[in-house]
Amino acid sequence: MDMDLQITDLAGASPAHSTVIVNFVAAVRKQLKNSTCYVFSDNVQYRFRTDEGEDKVVVPDASINCRVKSRRGNTFIDAPRFVMEVLSPSTEKYDRSEKMELYRQQEIEEYWIVDWQKKEVEIYQLDYENHIPRYYLWKVINETNGDELKIVHFPNVRIAFDDLFDEIELE
DSSP, rough: OOOOOOOOOOOOOOOHHHHHHHHHHHHHHHHTTTSSOEEEEEOEEEEEOTSSEEEEEEEOOOEEEEEETTTEETEEOSSEEEEEOOOOOOTTHHTTTTHHHHHTTTTOOOEEETTTTTTEEEEEEEEEEEEEEEEEEEEOOOTTGGGGGOOOTTTTTTOHHHHHHHTTTOO
């Protein structure tokens, strides 16, 4: 029996890490009500096929999916339009490399990397160079320009910088 397994450290996230996810989902959920899109927290998984033909399952910290009927059981098989990952010491390298590359291959339009310790959001936008999807850093948001925080591909959905980081206590 040939099994290609990858072991990942699934130690519990810090309360601050989880708080950012909850804050995001709470702020976005009601704004998407009665639309075809839904916001999900880190309990939803997606199955993707890589450019190399491998099947990968990922669980983003938060996602906005407008194709919720495209699933097998509890696993979505179509890419969401938006993904957010909240950094932690055990996942930062994975979030910035392998996971980001997988999201790029799936042509997920917008990718946020949130650093709760720095209170900073990196917003990446998908664009194409010679028909190849690429992520470009659109903007880095922090306390000095927090009023510029927005979900670019959902312009009617608002989330305030202070709301995203509400009740975060630095550890």
